[in-house]
Amino acid sequence: xxxxxxxxxxxxxxxxxxxxxxxxxxxxxxxxxxxxxxxxxxxxxxxxxxxxxxxxxxxxxxxxxxxxxxxxxxxxxxxxxxxxxxxxxxxxxxxxxxxxxxxxxxxxxxxxxxxxxxxxxxxxxxxxxxxxxxxxxxxxxxxxxxxxxxxxxxxxxxxxxxxxxxxxxxxxxxxxxxxxxxxxxxxxxxxxxxxxxxxxxxxxxxxxxxxxxxxxxxxxxxxxxxxxxxxxxxxxxxxxxxxxxxxxxxxxxxxxxxxxxxxxxxxxxxxxxxxxxxxxxxxxxxxxxxxxxxxxxxxxxxxxx
Amino acid sequence: xxxxxxxxxxxxxxxxxxxxxxxxxxxxxxxxxxxxxxxxxxxxxxxxxxxxxxxxxxxxxxxxxxxxxxxxxxxxxxxxxxxxxxxxxxxxxxxxxxxxxxxxxxxxxxxxxxxxxxxxxxxxxxxxxxxxxxxxxxxxxxxxxxxxxxxxxxxxxxxxxxxxxxxxxxxxxxxxxxxxxxxxxxxxxxxxxxxxxxxxxxxxxxxxxxxxxxxxxxxxxxxxxxxxxxxxxxxxxxxxxxxxxxxxxxxxxxxxxxxxxxxxxxxxxxxxxxxxxxxxxxxxxxxxxxxxxxxxxxxxxxxxxxxxxxxxxxxxxxxxxxxxxxxxxxxxxxxxxxxxxxxxxxxxxxxxxxxxxxxxxxxxxxxxxxxxxxxxxxxxxxxxxxxxxxxxxxxxxxxxxxxxxxxxxxxxxxxxxxxxxxxxxxxxxxxxxxxxxxxxxxxxxxxxxxxxxxxxxxxxxxxxxxxxxxxxxxxxxxxxxxxxxxxxxxxxxxxxxxxxxxxxxxxxxxxxxxxxxx
Numbered sequence: 001x002x003x004x005x006x007x008x009x010x011x012x013x014x015x016x017x018x019x020x021x022x023x024x025x026x027x028x029x030x031x032x033x034x035x036x037x038x039x040x041x042x043x044x045x046x047x048x049x050x051x052x053x054x055x056x057x058x059x060x061x062x063x064x065x066x067x068x069x070x071x072x073x074x075x076x077x078x079x080x081x082x083x084x085x086x087x088x089x090x091x092x093x094x095x096x097x098x099x100x101x102x103x104x105x106x107x108x109x110x111x112x113x114x115x116x117x118x119x120x121x122x123x124x125x126x127x128x129x130x131x132x133x134x135x136x137x138x139x140x141x142x143x144x145x146x147x148x149x150x151x152x153x154x155x156x157x158x159x160x161x162x163x164x165x166x167x168x169x170x171x172x173x174x175x176x177x178x179x180x181x182x183x184x185x186x187x188x189x190x191x192x193x194x195x196x197x198x199x200x201x202x203x204x205x206x207x208x209x210x211x212x213x214x215x216x217x218x219x220x221x222x223x224x225x226x227x228x229x230x231x232x233x234x235x236x237x238x239x240x241x242x243x244x245x246x247x248x249x250x251x252x253x254x255x256x257x258x259x260x261x262x263x264x265x266x267x268x269x270x271x272x273x274x275x276x277x278x279x280x281x282x283x284x285x286x287x288x289x290x291x292x293x294x295x296x297x298x299x300x301x302x303x304x305x
Numbered sequence: 306x307x308x309x310x311x312x313x314x315x316x317x318x319x320x321x322x323x324x325x326x327x328x329x330x331x332x333x334x335x336x337x338x339x340x341x342x343x344x345x346x347x348x349x350x351x352x353x354x355x356x357x358x359x360x361x362x363x364x365x366x367x368x369x370x371x372x373x374x375x376x377x378x379x380x381x382x383x384x385x386x387x388x389x390x391x392x393x394x395x396x397x398x399x400x401x402x403x404x405x406x407x408x409x410x411x412x413x414x415x416x417x418x419x420x421x422x423x424x425x426x427x428x429x430x431x432x433x434x435x436x437x438x439x440x441x442x443x444x445x446x447x448x449x450x451x452x453x454x455x456x457x458x459x460x461x462x463x464x465x466x467x468x469x470x471x472x473x474x475x476x477x478x479x480x481x482x483x484x485x486x487x488x489x490x491x492x493x494x495x496x497x498x499x500x501x502x503x504x505x506x507x508x509x510x511x512x513x514x515x516x517x518x519x520x521x522x523x524x525x526x527x528x529x530x531x532x533x534x535x536x537x538x539x540x541x542x543x544x545x546x547x548x549x550x551x552x553x554x555x556x557x558x559x560x561x562x563x564x565x566x567x568x569x570x571x572x573x574x575x576x577x578x579x580x581x582x583x584x585x586x587x588x589x590x591x592x593x594x595x596x597x598x599x600x601x602x603x604x605x606x607x608x609x610x611x612x613x614x615x616x617x618x619x620x621x622x623x624x625x626x627x628x629x630x631x632x633x634x635x636x637x638x639x640x641x642x643x644x645x646x647x648x649x650x651x652x653x654x655x656x657x658x659x660x661x662x663x664x665x666x667x668x669x670x671x672x673x674x675x676x677x678x679x680x681x682x683x684x685x686x687x688x689x690x691x692x693x694x695x696x697x698x699x700x701x702x703x704x705x706x707x708x709x710x711x712x713x714x715x716x717x718x719x720x721x722x723x724x725x726x727x728x729x730x731x732x733x734x735x736x737x738x739x740x741x742x743x744x745x746x747x748x749x750x751x752x753x754x755x756x757x758x759x760x761x762x763x764x765x766x767x768x769x770x771x772x773x774x775x776x777x778x779x780x781x782x783x784x785x786x787x788x789x790x791x792x793x794x795x796x797x798x799x800x801x802x803x804x805x806x807x808x809x810x811x812x813x814x815x816x817x818x819x820x821x822x823x
Contacts, residue, residue: 035705039355039448041738044710044745046447049428083348083495092512148543156547163547164539166514253539255345255513268702 008292012285016278020071023277024064024270032056033268037080054080067274076278077271081264086275089260094279096166097256100248101241104176108183109234116191117223123196131188139185147178147251164253175252179245183237190233194226201225228299235291242283336532338803338820341545341554345513345538350495351484352425352443357813359444361558362516362536364814367408368484368501371399371418371465372477376810379628379730381477385413385485385502386465394472394763399480401463405525407487408506415459421485422457422467424492426450449482449734474765478630478730504529504818518817529818542674546798555800556820558811561674562615565796573617576795576812577626577728580673582666582683582788583708583739585748588718593658595649597785600720601639602646603690604683604788613678618791623777624725624735626792628809631732631761631773636781639789646690664694668722669704673793680722683788694720709745720788728809732773733762740780749786754779 034051042050051057055066070077076087112135119131154174155163161170198204199222207217246258257276264272346358351368354360365373371386386399405413425443454470467476487500498507504526505518516536520529537554539545542561548554549570565571582600590596610618622636654660664687668680677698687694699707707713707721723746727735737743741758742750757779761772780786797807804821 031702031706033702035709036702038442039444040705040708040746041449041734042447042745043451043738044743045452047709047745050442050447081347083350083497089512096513148541151544151547156551159551163551163553164544165537165553250540251544253537253544266700266702 005289008289012289016281016285019281020274020278021064023274024067025060027265027268027270027273028060028063030265030268033270036268076275079264079269079272081267081269082272086269086271087279089272090257090275090279093255093257093260093276094283096254097242097245097249097258100175100179100245100254100256101238103172104179104245105183105234105238105241107176108180108187108237109230111180112184112187112191113223113227113230116188117195117218117226119188120192120195120199121218128192132192135185135188137185138181139189141181143178143182143247144251146181147174147248150174150178151251164251166254175248175254178252179241179248183234183241186237187230187233190229191226194229195222198222198225224298228295231291231294231298235287238287239284242287243280334533336530336822337535338531338533338556338817339535339537339554340556340558340815341548342536342538342557343540343542343545343559346516346536348495349497349499349507349510349516350443351421351486351490351499351501352445353495354484355444355448355482355813360813361815362518363499363501363503364484365503366505366518366534366815366817367499367503367507368486369503370482370484371401371480374478374481374728374730376728376808377628379630381481381730385418386477386480389477392466394474395470396466396468397473397476398460399465399467399477401465402525403463405502406523407489407502408500408521408523409487409489411487411489413485413502414462415457415465416462417488418465418485419457419459420488421490422455422483424486424490425483426454426456427492445483449479449729451737453479455479472763474763474769475731475733482729505534508533527818530821531817534817549798549800552800552802555803556805556815557798558795558807558815560796560798562796563674565798567798570798570800572797572799572807573615573794574797574807574811575619575626575628575809576726576793577628577809578673578724578726578793578795578812579621579624579626580722580724580790580793581621581624582790583721583723583746583748584786584788585712585716585719585721586784586786587748587750588716590653590658590660590662591664591718591720593653594785595653596658596660597788598639599646599649599653599690600687600692600788601785602642602649603687603692604639604790605641605686606638606790607641608686609679609682610791613675613682614673614791615794615796617794619794621789621792623781623789624739624787625727625732625777626809629727629732629735630730630770631736631777633774633777633781635774636778643690650691660691661693662718664692664718664720666694666696666720666722667704667707668696668698670698670700672704672722672724676722679790710747712748724793726812728813731769732777736773736776736780737762740776740786749780749784751779751784754784 032051034047034056038047038050055063079086079089082089115131119128122128151163154160161173165171204217204222207221243258246262249256249259257280261276264276342358342361344358346362349359349363351363354364354368369385371384373382373384375382385402387402389397389399392398401415401418407413411417425445455467458466460466490496490500497510504521504524506521508517508519510516518534520532542564545557546560546564549557584591584597586592606620610616620638622638623633625632650660666680666684668676670677680696684694684696725735736758738745740747740749741755757776761769761776764772795812797811799805802823804823805819
């Protein structure tokens with residue numbers, strides 16, 4: 001197990017370095033940020049002076065060499081746009097995204113497992129039909145439209161929840177529900193399909209023949225096996241959420257990593273882009289290792305390999 | 306048993322996940338106003354208060370200027386200076402207001418004003434955090450001063466003399482954009498917590514969430530009614546409008562036209578922005594005046610107004626709005642005349658001009674509400690007149706690369722969607738950059754025009770106004786450098802709890818002292 005983990009960490013580190021190098025050069029391909037930093041009416045002399053001062057007129061190889069030296073000392077750069085160290089910006093934004101992603105994914109998994117399992121228990125029944133249609137609708141609904149519609153309905157018309165912003169429980173309801181719809185819809189489909197397979201398998205028939213109680217057959221024997229595919233899909237969905245729920249963060253005014261990254265890319269705020277990608281990629285590598293460990297826990301066959 | 310525990314593990318995680326939920330909701334405060342802006346300010350340094358996101362928080366709230374530009378007519382009124390006089394072409398003397406204190410207790414006097422001006426104009430000190438060797442890149446300097454440099458000198462405690470490196474006939478106007486910070490403000494870096502002399506002092510900034518200002522009890526002027534102001538930001542116009550409607554915010558200075566649906570709350574105001582298609586006159590067939598005029602005749606501006614754009618926009622004939630010194634009211638809107646456009650094109654073609662060459666409209670996504678739709682309509686109108694034209698919409702970074710010199714050599718004939726904001730009182734802030742040979746965004750190079758611009762820049766009073774009017778006439782009638790569109794309007798939503806009337810300055814400033822409660 002230890003050697004497996006070491007190998008995964010080493011591979012992840014190599015991939016991480018490759019990613020950071022790629023982001024550095026790809027970001028610079030978008031052009032010189034001088035025009036974006038200076039006011040639109042700045043003179044040619046001011047632009048030239050600014051580019052010279054901040055090294056934007058230097059060859060990219062020279063900029064890269066300076067970047068590597070900084071990273072080696074733990075310095076991911078300073079955001080001239082936000083006038084703060086880039087890592088500090090990422091550090092401030094990440095907890096918001098992680099909290100939102102954590103709550104959303106937990107709720108999505110719990111609800112999807114319940115709805116998917118019950119739907120699969122009686123395929124073609126009323127609950128299955130309602131569950132299938134609603135999960136498909138949830139997986140297909142555009143976040144942006146749902147978010148704005150929810151604000152207009154639940155905040156403006158009904159006055160049930162605040163429109164946006166960070167705060168206590170009522171502030172979480174709409175962002176979490178809007179963000180949860182797609183993962184929930186996808187997971188219900190996955191759980192349902194996996195459960196149908198599991199319930200038709202020989203070990204479930206054997207368990208029933210041995211007189212095991214039906215609830216135990218469904219929720220222990222069948223569901224545990226069905227969970228393997230849920231972990232795979234939930235892992236992918238978690239990666240998407242850790243990358244930042246850009247639309248939900250933007251509409252509801254949540255200062256998360258997705259919004260920070262998008263703004264930094266548009267504004268060519270290179271240090272912030274680089275710091276955000278580095279931290280996000282590290283989080284995703286850690287998440288992937290956790291998913292691998294979960295596989296080992298859930299599936300003895302993997303453990304014995 | 307073990308399996309049963311595992312089966313219940315996931316539901317057990319639910320309360321743990323919900324435990325992450327924090328509480329930081331704002332307590333309601335009867336004397337507090339909440340302003341919802343479209344984006345978080347990038348900083349709050351007084352020397353960047355020309356930037357609209359910064360200025361709406363800081364300008365004349367936290368930091369003040371020597372003079373103030375009246376948004377209605379561009380006239381200059383006293384603020385921290387009570388009077389001023391010209392010493393010579395390059396020098397002015399300002400009498401400063403007495404008894405004024407900065408929020409940190411420092412006195413406002415000529416010596417401290419000298420320091421504040423020096424900080425704003427600094428190009429040499431170099432900030433440790435800006436990793437460079439050349440000043441703070443203050444927006445006030447880079448936007449409004451260009452190669453003009455000024456330096457202050459204290460004549461006595463309340464008399465300030467300001468000298469420039471070249472003749473500066475409108476220095477009192479220019480000082481309306483220079484915000485003065487405390488002498489204790491660091492000179493080697495921009496600050497996130499500004500200290501000025503204004504009616505409000507900075508209290509806190511919770512990154513990504515809110516900025517709070519508090520009334521300054523030691524303010525020299527009339528005590529404002531609003532005790533505290535909270536600034537939040539939401540990217541979506543519909544959300545900003547909704548926040549004011551339900552009472553979560555009191556003012557949304559900027560909402561989209563489609564969200565301005567509440568007659569009792571929504572105000573339109575001329576926002577000092579002028580829109581146009583900039584013609585790249587160096588590229589054939591756009592180097593032919595008949596072709597440029599044909600572009601203007603082909604646009605049905607009335608059809609766009611009230612459909613794609615607001616019905617309140619005004620037809621533009623020049624780069625500055627009517628309240629700016631130098632605006633020429635005699636210039637006429639080019640009428641929509643398809644036959645005339647086709648006739649001009651045919652005449653140009655008969656003389657060998659390559660009118661069949663593909664033109665490209667380059668637009669900027671969201672430069673104003675419905676920007677893409679507007680360009681699509683204009684492209685269609687130009688095609689109807691016989692132009693071969695395509696549209697390319699860009700993000701701001703790519704668009705700026707095309708707007709600003711150096712231009713790409715193989716760029717081809719480009720019509721650039723552009724918008725310009727000038728609420729600084731004088732045409733000088735617009736014309737050189739856009740139309741002089743050395744202007745950073747100019748596609749015009751005309752020696753006669755350059756001479757006229759140079760002359761107008763040195764004049765003052767009525768002569769100056771006439772000279773700028775002549776400059777704008779040459780650009781519009783003799784050269785036909787643009788396809789003029791509109792002087793734009795902005796929409797603000799103001800809640801029912803307060804009295805506040807948006808004006809042209811709301812585009813870049815929001816004076817809390819003007820707000821009262823109902």
